[in-house]
Amino acid sequence: MFESWSVERIKDDTYRTKFIDVPKTIADWLVAHGGIAGRDVLDFGCGEATAALGIALQHGARRVVGIEVHEQIENALPFARTELGLTRLPDNLELVRLDTDSQLNSLGTFDIVYSWSVFEHVRQDMIVDCFKKIRQVLRPAGVMFLQTTPLFYSAEGSQMKPWVPLPWAHLIMQQDLFFEALRKRTSSPDQARHLRWVYETLNRSTAPQMLKAAQQAGFEVIREYKTFDEIAVPDELKEIYSLDVLTTNQLVFLAKHADPLNPVESGEFLPSRRSVKLFGSSSSMADENTQVRGKAESSDSHSENAMGPCRLHMKALDDIWSNRQYERELSYTPFIGLMFQPGSFSDFHAHPDFEEVFRLWTQRDAFRGLDLARIWSLLLNAKHTLSKQEGSIAELGVYQGQSSALLSFYAKKFNRKIYIADTFQGFSELQFEENMGEGKKAAFKDNSLEAARAVVGDYEGNRWVVGVFPQSVTEEMREDRYAFVSIDCDIYEPIAEGLEFFWPRMVSGGMIFVHDYSSGHWPGATRAVDEFCSRNHVAGSLLPDIAGSYVLIRQGDQPRDLKNVDTQQATSLDHENRNISLGGTAEYEFAHARANIAQLKQELSSLHSSRSWHITKPLRILNQRLRKIALSFRIK
Numbered sequence: 001m002f003e004s005w006s007v008e009r010i011k012d013d014t015y016r017t018k019f020i021d022v023p024k025t026i027a028d029w030l031v032a033h034g035g036i037a038g039r040d041v042l043d044f045g046c047g048e049a050t051a052a053l054g055i056a057l058q059h060g061a062r063r064v065v066g067i068e069v070h071e072q073i074e075n076a077l078p079f080a081r082t083e084l085g086l087t088r089l090p091d092n093l094e095l096v097r098l099d100t101d102s103q104l105n106s107l108g109t110f111d112i113v114y115s116w117s118v119f120e121h122v123r124q125d126m127i128v129d130c131f132k133k134i135r136q137v138l139r140p141a142g143v144m145f146l147q148t149t150p151l152f153y154s155a156e157g158s159q160m161k162p163w164v165p166l167p168w169a170h171l172i173m174q175q176d177l178f179f180e181a182l183r184k185r186t187s188s189p190d191q192a193r194h195l196r197w198v199y200e201t202l203n204r205s206t207a208p209q210m211l212k213a214a215q216q217a218g219f220e221v222i223r224e225y226k227t228f229d230e231i232a233v234p235d236e237l238k239e240i241y242s243l244d245v246l247t248t249n250q251l252v253f254l255a256k257h258a259d260p261l262n263p264v265e266s267g268e269f270l271p272s273r274r275s276v277k278l279f280g281s282s283s284s285m286a287d288e289n290t291q292v293r294g295k296a297e298s299s300d301s302h303s304e305n306a307m308g309p310c311r312l313h314m315k316a317l318d319d320i321w322s323n324r325q326y327e328r329e330l331s332y333t334p335f336i337g338l339m340f341q342p343g344s345f346s347d348f349h350a351h352p353d354f355e356e357v358f359r360l361w362t363q364r365d366a367f368r369g370l371d372l373a374r375i376w377s378l379l380l381n382a383k384h385t386l387s388k389q390e391g392s393i394a395e396l397g398v399y400q401g402q403s404s405a406l407l408s409f410y411a412k413k414f415n416r417k418i419y420i421a422d423t424f425q426g427f428s429e430l431q432f433e434e435n436m437g438e439g440k441k442a443a444f445k446d447n448s449l450e451a452a453r454a455v456v457g458d459y460e461g462n463r464w465v466v467g468v469f470p471q472s473v474t475e476e477m478r479e480d481r482y483a484f485v486s487i488d489c490d491i492y493e494p495i496a497e498g499l500e501f502f503w504p505r506m507v508s509g510g511m512i513f514v515h516d517y518s519s520g521h522w523p524g525a526t527r528a529v530d531e532f533c534s535r536n537h538v539a540g541s542l543l544p545d546i547a548g549s550y551v552l553i554r555q556g557d558q559p560r561d562l563k564n565v566d567t568q569q570a571t572s573l574d575h576e577n578r579n580i581s582l583g584g585t586a587e588y589e590f591a592h593a594r595a596n597i598a599q600l601k602q603e604l605s606s607l608h609s610s611r612s613w614h615i616t617k618p619l620r621i622l623n624q625r626l627r628k629i630a631l632s633f634r635i636k
C-alpha cells in the first residue's frame with residue numbers, strides 16, 4: 001500500500017489542474033479504448049510530471065513512465081511533497097530525463113502514450129520523427145492521445161502574453177519591436193533571453209499540419225477536437241492568413257497505428273548515452289537484465305539495442321524466475337538468456353506485435369512465457385501463412401485459451417474466421433487411451449467456456465465449437481477451408497480425427513501445428529501423427545519448443561469440394577458426376593482407402609492377441625471411413 005496523500009492540501013491552482021483535470025480529461029478520452037487502469041502509459045514530455053503522477057495515483061495505471069528533456073522533471077518530488085504531502089513517488093511511476101534525439105525503445109512498450117502541451121515546442125523538422133518514435137513504443141492495439149496548445153498562429157501563440165498582451169502581437173509587430181517590447185517588461189536580461197529562446201523555438205505547425213505529420217508517421221487519427229479564439233481577428237492578418245489558422249488555438253486528437261503489423265523502419269536504436277533515470281524501477285531493471293544475459297553492463301551498442309524492445313518480456317521472464325515454485329524449473333534458467341530470438345525482433349523491432357501477443361499468451365499463467373520457441377513459431381508462421389494464403393484458422397484443444405488468444409489476435413489482423421474447439425471440460429472418457437494414469441485422465445477439467453472466452457476475447461470472427469471433437473464439428477466448419485490449424489489435444493483419438501478432418505481442407509501452403517509430438521509425455525500424439533503421415537505419404541518437421549510440436553504443410557492441389565464425401569448423402573449421384581466433382585483427387589482417395597484397408601488388417605490381427613475393447617472404436621471409425629469411400633466410388 002502506497003503512503004497516503006490528499007488533494008485537499010494542494011494550494012497551487014496550476015498544480016491542481018495538472019494533477020486532477022489533465023489526467024481526468026485524458027482518462028475520459030480513453031474510456032472507449034480500454035481506459036487507463038492496468039495499462040502501461042508513457043507521458044511524452046512530462047515536465048514536472050504532475051499529470052504523470054496524477055495518472056499513476058488516481059487512475060490505476062500499471063506503469064507510468066514520464067520522459068522529459070528539461071531539468072524541470074527534477075521538481076516532481078519536491079512539488080509532490082509540498083502539494084500532496086508525499087515523501088516519495090509511487091512505485092508505478094518512473095521518470096527519465098533524456099535528450100531530444102534519444103530513441104525510446106529502451107523504455108519498453110506501452111498501451112497508451114500521451115503528450116500534453118508539448119508538441120508546440122517540438123522542432124518543426126522533428127515532428128514526424130517524434131511521432132515515429134512514439135509509434136515504435138506503442139503496442140499494436142495501443143492509442144496515442146495528443147493535446148497541443150497554443151498553436152503558433154493563434155492569438156496567444158507566441159506564449160508571451162504576460163509580457164506582450166496584445167493578441168497576435170507576434171504576427172502583427174515587426175520582430176525586433178516585438179522583442180523590444182518583451183525586453184522592456186521582463187525583470188532581467190537573462191529572463192528576456194530565455195523568453196526570446198522559448199518564442200523562437202516554437203514550431204509553426206497548424207492543426208492540419210500536425211495531423212498530417214501524425215499520419216505520415218503511420219498513425220490513423222480516430223478522434224479530433226479543436227478550440228478556437230473568440231476575439232476579433234485584426235483585418236490586416238485576415239489578408240495574410242486563413243481565419244481557421246488564426247483562430248484555432250488548441251488541437252486534441254487520439255490516434256492508433258494505421259497498420260499495426262507494419263513496424264516503423266528500424267532507423268537507429270541507440271538509446272541516448274545521456275539519458276538518466278531519475279526515479280523508479282527502470283535502472284535496476286537494466287542491471288537485472290544485464291545479469292540475466294550473463295554480461296556485465298557494457299557499452300556495446302548491439303547489446304543495448306537488443307535490450308530495448310525486449311525489456312518487458314525480459315521482466316516477465318525475470319518474474320517467472322523469481323516466482324519459481326519447483327526445483328525442476330531450475331533446468332530452464334540457462335535458456336533464459338537465449339530467449340531474445342529472433343534477432344529481427346530484438347535488433348530491428350520487426351515484430352512490434354510480439355509484446356501484445358506475449359501479454360495475451362501469459363495472461364492466465366506467466367509460467368507459459370518460458371515456451372518462447374512455441375510463441376515465436378506460432379507468431380511467425382501464422383503471420384507468414386496468413387499473409388500469403390486465404391483460409392480460416394482453427395484451434396482444436398484450447399483449454400484456458402492462451403494459444404487461441406494468439407491465433408484470434410492474428411485472425412482479427414488478417415480478417416479471418418477462427419474456430420476455437422474444445423470440450424471445455426477436459427478429455428472425453430470415451431477417448432481415454434489405454435494405460436492413461438488418473439492424473440492425465442483428470443487433466444484440463446478445471447475449465448469453462450466462459451473462462452476461455454475471457455482470455456481469448458470477443459473478436460467477431462471467433463467461432464466457439466463446444467463439445468467432443470469430431471462430433472462437435474459444425475456445418476460451417478465442415479464447409480470451410482483452412483490456412484492455419486493448431487491441434488493440441490494431447491491424446492490419440494482427437495488428434496487423429498483432427499488430422500483427418502483438417503488435412504483435406506487445408507489450402508495449399510496451409511500449416512497444421514500438432515503440439516506434444518516429441519514431448520514423450522503424450523505418446524498418443526506421436527502415434528496419431530506418425531500413422532497419419534505414413535497413411536498419407538506426407539512428412540513434417542519438428543520444432544524445438546518445450547513440448548516438441550510437429551508441423552505439417554499442405555502442398556500442391558487446393559482442397560476439393562468435400563461436401564459429398566463427408567455428408568454421405570449422395571448415394572443417388574451417379575459415378576460419373578462423382579468423379580467430376582472429385583476431380584484430380586480420386587487418386588488421393590484411393591491411396592487413402594488402400595492405407596485404411598492395410599491398417600484395418602493390421603488392427604484385426606492385433607485384435608486376436610490383445611482382445612482389448614479399445615480396438616472396437618478404431619474399427620468402427622475405419623469401417624465408417626471405408627463406407628464413405630466406397631459410397632464415393634460406388635464400389636460397395
Ligand SMILES: C[S@@+](CC[C@H](N)C(=O)[O-])C[C@H]1O[C@@H](n2cnc3c(N)ncnc32)[C@H](O)[C@@H]1O
Pocket residue numbers: 396397398399400401402403404421422423424425426427428431444447467468469470488489490494
Ligand atoms: C493441452 S490443452 C490445450 C492447451 C492450449 N492449446 C494452449 O496451449 O493454451 C488440451 C485441450 O484439449 C481438449 N480436448 C481433448 N480432447 C478433446 C476432444 N475430443 N474434443 C475437444 N477438445 C478436446 C481438452 O479439453 C483440453 O482443454
